[in-house]
Amino acid sequence: MTEARPATGLSVSALIRRTEAEGGSAMVLAKGDATAGAILLLLADRGRPVGLCERVWRFEGGFGLDPVGPADLEQPGAASDYIARRRRSDPDLWAVEVDHREALRLARECLC
Template sequence: MAVDDRLPAHLEVSGLIRAVDAAGGFATVISKGERTAGTIMVVCCDRATQARAYERMPQLDGSRKWVLSRKQEAENPREFTEWCNRRGEQDEDLWIVELDIVNAERFIDVKPFTS
């Protein structure tokens, strides 16, 4: 898919939320970004694992792949939340979406997280 052919951010976020809800989980927008061309950060969490933040990063072939940007550490869980808040402040176009469901990575086509 070419950059110009990307799905508008608000539609992609809406689709993620509906898919997680349909699977019995909970999803919410933590921070709204630019409606059409905003970037998306997905925070995956559930009771059994630490939170993980994924962002799409440009690849050499021109594609954009979900990459693990940050993982919550058990020793200092607040640091992860502070980092997410700073990311939102740094990029006004950024959408931050939390997916609270087991194996949340499946909704962004990433291999399941293992500790």
């Protein structure tokens, strides 16, 4: 039996609203497939990038967030170059920036 899942666009919208409700900011950097696109998150704290992660399906059930991308996001263009490479190989990929001191917690609560 297949488990019903919310559309990707709905999940991204929920993450943005939740982040803004808790005093942070979030924005779509690149829009992917509204129904089943993958989600790549650029996590930031006060404008400083602190991580990149991607929502992945766990075979034991449900979604998780795995760290991806370059180790040093402080390098100019490191995050944007990685996102551009991923989008070239997967045009259905959503890229979302979440700027909040607890960005990872918010992402887990909304996307996993």
